[in-house]
Amino acid sequence: xxxxxxxxxxxxxxxxxxxxxxxxxYEKATLDAIIKLADVGKGTIYKYFGNKEQLxxxxxxxxxxxxxxxxxxxxxxxxxxxxxLCAYFEEFISFYYENNSLWQxxxxxxxxxxxxxxxQKVDGDYQVLPRYSQLEIKAEAKEQxxxxxxxxxxxxxxxxxxxxxxxxxxxxxxxxxAEATSKYLFFGxxxxxxxxxxxxxxxxxxxxxxxIIVDRFLHGECVPETI
Amino acid sequence: xxxxxxxxxxxxxxxxxxxxxxxxxYEKATLDAIIKLADVGKGTIYKYFGNKEQLxxxxxxxxxxxxxxxxxxxxxxxxxxxxxLCAYFEEFISFYYENNSLWQxxxxxxxxxxxxxxxQKVDGDYQVLPRYSQLEIKAEAKEQxxxxxxxxxxxxxxxxxxxxxxxxxxxxxxxxxAEATSKYLFFGxxxxxxxxxxxxxxxxxxxxxxxIIVDRFLHGECVPETI
Amino acid sequence: xxxxxxxxxxxxxxxxxxxxxxxxxYEKATLDAIIKLADVGKGTIYKYFGNKEQLxxxxxxxxxxxxxxxxxxxxxxxxxxxxxLCAYFEEFISFYYENNSLWQxxxxxxxxxxxxxxxQKVDGDYQVLPRYSQLEIKAEAKEQxxxxxxxxxxxxxxxxxxxxxxxxxxxxxxxxxAEATSKYLFFGxxxxxxxxxxxxxxxxxxxxxxxIIVDRFLHGECVPETI
Amino acid sequence: xxxxxxxxxxxxxxxxxxxxxxxxxYEKATLDAIIKLADVGKGTIYKYFGNKEQLxxxxxxxxxxxxxxxxxxxxxxxxxxxxxLCAYFEEFISFYYENNSLWQxxxxxxxxxxxxxxxQKVDGDYQVLPRYSQLEIKAEAKEQxxxxxxxxxxxxxxxxxxxxxxxxxxxxxxxxxAEATSKYLFFGxxxxxxxxxxxxxxxxxxxxxxxIIVDRFLHGECVPETI
DNA sequence: GATGAATGAGGGTTCATTCAT
DNA sequence: GATGAATGAACCCTCATTCAT
Numbered sequence: 001x002x003x004x005x006x007x008x009x010x011x012x013x014x015x016x017x018x019x020x021x022x023x024x025x026y027e028k029a030t031l032d033a034i035i036k037l038a039d040v041g042k043g044t045i046y047k048y049f050g051n052k053e054q055l056x057x058x059x060x061x062x063x064x065x066x067x068x069x070x071x072x073x074x075x076x077x078x079x080x081x082x083x084x085l086c087a088y089f090e091e092f093i094s095f096y097y098e099n100n101s102l103w104q105x106x107x108x109x110x111x112x113x114x115x116x117x118x119x120q121k122v123d124g125d126y127q128v129l130p131r132y133s134q135l136e137i138k139a140e141a142k143e144q145x146x147x148x149x150x151x152x153x154x155x156x157x158x159x160x161x162x163x164x165x166x167x168x169x170x171x172x173x174x175x176x177x178a179e180a181t182s183k184y185l186f187f188g189x190x191x192x193x194x195x196x197x198x199x200x201x202x203x204x205x206x207x208x209x210x211x212i213i214v215d216r217f218l219h220g221e222c223v224p225e226t227i
Numbered sequence: 228x229x230x231x232x233x234x235x236x237x238x239x240x241x242x243x244x245x246x247x248x249x250x251x252x253y254e255k256a257t258l259d260a261i262i263k264l265a266d267v268g269k270g271t272i273y274k275y276f277g278n279k280e281q282l283x284x285x286x287x288x289x290x291x292x293x294x295x296x297x298x299x300x301x302x303x304x305x306x307x308x309x310x311x312l313c314a315y316f317e318e319f320i321s322f323y324y325e326n327n328s329l330w331q332x333x334x335x336x337x338x339x340x341x342x343x344x345x346x347q348k349v350d351g352d353y354q355v356l357p358r359y360s361q362l363e364i365k366a367e368a369k370e371q372x373x374x375x376x377x378x379x380x381x382x383x384x385x386x387x388x389x390x391x392x393x394x395x396x397x398x399x400x401x402x403x404x405a406e407a408t409s410k411y412l413f414f415g416x417x418x419x420x421x422x423x424x425x426x427x428x429x430x431x432x433x434x435x436x437x438x439i440i441v442d443r444f445l446h447g448e449c450v451p452e453t454i
Numbered sequence: 455x456x457x458x459x460x461x462x463x464x465x466x467x468x469x470x471x472x473x474x475x476x477x478x479x480y481e482k483a484t485l486d487a488i489i490k491l492a493d494v495g496k497g498t499i500y501k502y503f504g505n506k507e508q509l510x511x512x513x514x515x516x517x518x519x520x521x522x523x524x525x526x527x528x529x530x531x532x533x534x535x536x537x538x539l540c541a542y543f544e545e546f547i548s549f550y551y552e553n554n555s556l557w558q559x560x561x562x563x564x565x566x567x568x569x570x571x572x573x574q575k576v577d578g579d580y581q582v583l584p585r586y587s588q589l590e591i592k593a594e595a596k597e598q599x600x601x602x603x604x605x606x607x608x609x610x611x612x613x614x615x616x617x618x619x620x621x622x623x624x625x626x627x628x629x630x631x632a633e634a635t636s637k638y639l640f641f642g643x644x645x646x647x648x649x650x651x652x653x654x655x656x657x658x659x660x661x662x663x664x665x666i667i668v669d670r671f672l673h674g675e676c677v678p679e680t681i
Numbered sequence: 682x683x684x685x686x687x688x689x690x691x692x693x694x695x696x697x698x699x700x701x702x703x704x705x706x707y708e709k710a711t712l713d714a715i716i717k718l719a720d721v722g723k724g725t726i727y728k729y730f731g732n733k734e735q736l737x738x739x740x741x742x743x744x745x746x747x748x749x750x751x752x753x754x755x756x757x758x759x760x761x762x763x764x765x766l767c768a769y770f771e772e773f774i775s776f777y778y779e780n781n782s783l784w785q786x787x788x789x790x791x792x793x794x795x796x797x798x799x800x801q802k803v804d805g806d807y808q809v810l811p812r813y814s815q816l817e818i819k820a821e822a823k824e825q826x827x828x829x830x831x832x833x834x835x836x837x838x839x840x841x842x843x844x845x846x847x848x849x850x851x852x853x854x855x856x857x858x859a860e861a862t863s864k865y866l867f868f869g870x871x872x873x874x875x876x877x878x879x880x881x882x883x884x885x886x887x888x889x890x891x892x893i894i895v896d897r898f899l900h901g902e903c904v905p906e907t908i
Numbered sequence: 909g910a911t912g913a914a915t916g917a918g919g920g921t922t923c924a925t926t927c928a929t
Numbered sequence: 930g931a932t933g934a935a936t937g938a939a940c941c942c943t944c945a946t947t948c949a950t
């Protein structure tokens with residue numbers, strides 16, 4: 001049951017944290033469960049990561065960086081809207097399938113979970129606004145929300161760019177809102193992975209699914225000439 | 228800060244609960260905050276609703292029933308795939324915009340929040356399966372997950388039906404999976420509402436947005452003949 | 455499930471209280487369970503009995519009075535140590551069998567349960583002394599303990615009297631302590647009823663059992679001449 | 682008021698728990714009172730003992746084991762019914778006098794306190810049966826009752842064995858029921874200690890009292906030839 | 909550096925008692 | 930007189946965090 005061994009303690013903690021957070025969600029995951037699995041002392045977590053929240057963030061931010069890098073490279077290696085989209089979603093599907101639980105936590109508990117506020121992007125700068133006037137949001141809370149928002153933002157900003165280029169190239173319908181569209185596409189796919197009815201990915205591989213998604217996105221679900 | 232007044236206590240509790248749950252999410256919301264806002268004694272919650280979870284469920288299930296009814300009526304009042312879809316999303320957008328936070332909690336905290344399990348629909352019957360072999364899920368926990376799953380299920384089963392009819396009528400592309408497609412569409416739209424960058428709904432009304440969504444869903448985002 | 459009907463409310467409450475106290479013990483019994491069974495309002499209990507403790511006391515003191523009366527009459531109707539003892543235990547066994555649970559509650563929860571004190575009988579007067587020097591016992595608590603003590607005391611003072619007469623008549627061994635002996639006998643029999651292994655009373659009747667008890671008490675368990 | 686000092690925390694908790702449980706009984710004793718007396722944090726109790734019930738059980742089971750061992754050795758060291766009985770009760774009296782309150786709690790609160798059930802020994806196996814048909818007893822509750830039943834059982838099974846040998850040797854009167862008789866004797870003596878009028882043990886020592894008890898048990902209270 | 913014993917604020921829940929109707 | 934909605938103090942328990950070793 002232990003993840004211990006020759007691996008350095010911080011790696012062991014991260015591995016254990018992934019498992020426990022994935023199994024129980026952020027709130028219900030306990031540090032006791034993590035240290036037991038990682039076979040380290042409780043203080044060690046605080047030495048390396050500061051506290052529970054930062055442990056989770058650390059776990060997630062590292063993965064995200066590598067993922068965003070892969071996304072960028074895959075997209076850059078392709079030419080044309082369609083191929084870029086396919087490349088994007090091939091990486092996307094693999095990653096989200098792999099990090100299903102962790103990314104669900106980001107989506108909600110760390111983002112929407114604190115629904116007391118709303119994020120606005122103004123000229124590339126983010127603002128955290130309170131949704132309920134009577135409630136003041138602490139600076140720390142704002143900072144935390146922004147941190148998780150940035151993670152997802154880094155992912156779909158790439159998609160947004162692809163779509164924006166498509167709009168500018170006259171390939172995508174105008175009037176169109178690249179941000180709204182990319183979010184719809186992004187989260188639609190993400191949720192299909194979070195919430196699978198049948199494990200599509202076990203029948204098809206990421207590339208095949210990606211092709212279908214992009215085809216339907218571009219040309220619609222409707223058989224031509226029927227409506 | 229108080230919501231008190233002439234309203235009956237159960238109504239005051241429900242109103243306060245909505246606000247607190249919306250602001251903090253299910254786990255972080257405390258009954259103390261709710262009773263303070265509702266200006267009632269702690270026992271009163273237990274008298275009316277039994278416990279925290281049932282309070283939340285009560286809050287949500289009533290709304291859902293009315294919503295599902297409206298969805299059905301709106302869809303039934305229309306003929307043809309496109310009009311049915313438009314009617315569906317017009318209702319959908321209004322409702323999700325209004326119940327943004329609460330439905331996010333259902334989507335993530337009550338469902339995915341406990342990522343330890345996965346739901347499978349087999350012949351109309353639901354099964355809650357553990358995702359991690361070492362973890363046993365208690366019967367009560369299963370029942371709870373199923374309760375919230377049923378809420379969303381009642382909503383998108385209607386969409387699924389529309390799409391299925393579209394497939395059978397040869398209007399939607401085959402091979403197509405009505406369930407997967409409806410989930411993608413359903414959650415794509417839901418997440419766009421949960422996570423709005425610009426408040427689209429403040430610029431356009433639900434009907435207008437609905438039209439765009441359905442158009443793009445059916446005919447794609449791509450300008451014809453460009454790719 | 456209701457005990458309601460034509461009976462006056464205080465009778466209905468008493469009947470319900472007996473059942474609930476017997477089933478759950480004093481602490482775990484709730485007034486809610488009692489009023490539900492009695493089909494009366496909660497305030498009614500307070501109107502008739504004052505509070506939970508007085509309800510229990512009332513329930514028990516009434517029965518005890520009748521029981522003690524029967525004990526006295528039965529004993530007075532007989533002549534001689536042996537017959538008086540037999541008469542005593544015939545009544546005793548019937549009553550304790552019938553009021554098993556309620557009298558267990560008196561024995562412990564209302565008496566020994568508050569072990570912070572000890573009762574001393576000095577010249578017919580009772581004193582409640584603290585067992586732990588640092589603890590002060592409130593006057594109300596003292597009074598309550600004494601009330602329940604009196605119930606049992608009224609029962610075994612009759613037995614004590616019989617034994618005392620036996621000692622004085624030279625029938626019972628001296629040196630002998632009538633009080634200690636009566637308690638031993640009294641509680642030995644009581645506990646055998648509280649804690650039955652086999653339901654003796656279902657095989658034999660109260661009279662038969664009473665005969666055996668008295669015989670063994672007087673002449674011992676040992677076969678004569680063996681030791 | 683504090684029991685703190687150099688003693689390890691679990692010892693301090695146990696010492697405080699004994700005092701508080703003894704003073705108030707199981708139900709009325711609060712963990713807050715225990716931690717205050719022990720001068721430890723609330724979590725410490727849960728670290729060492731799990732919960733309130735296990736704390737009490739732990740407190741009691743350790744003592745019982747030592748006691749039962751002493752009982753066995755004392756009895757085995759003697760030959761003959763009478764000497765075995767004397768040895769048994771000498772140990773018994775000392776122990777029950779010392780652990781008066783705690784063992785009262787076992788006898789009544791943990792066992793009979795929940796009067797909803799009755800224990801039956803069938804071929805050495807125990808069954809917990811509901812006394813009231815409408816009441817279902819949870820598996821956990823059954824297990825708990827059995828745990829405390831086993832404590833007393835271990836004590837009087839030794840006495841039962843002595844009596845059984847006496848019956849088989851023809852020393853004790855037949856027909857006789859070793860189980861019923863041992864319970865009567867056991868609890869009669871126990872209750873005399875629980876409920877002392879005069880502190881017999883302060884006038885006589887355990888050995889002297891034991892001799893009287895056994896003599897009266899074997900040969901009765903009656904002066905020979907008087908009845 | 910690493911540990912894990914110890915903490916205690918804070919959570920959900922229960923239930924005897926009150927009092928306006 | 931009778932009611933039962935409402936209360937809130939008090940209970941058991943959890944777990945992120947600290948700090949002496």
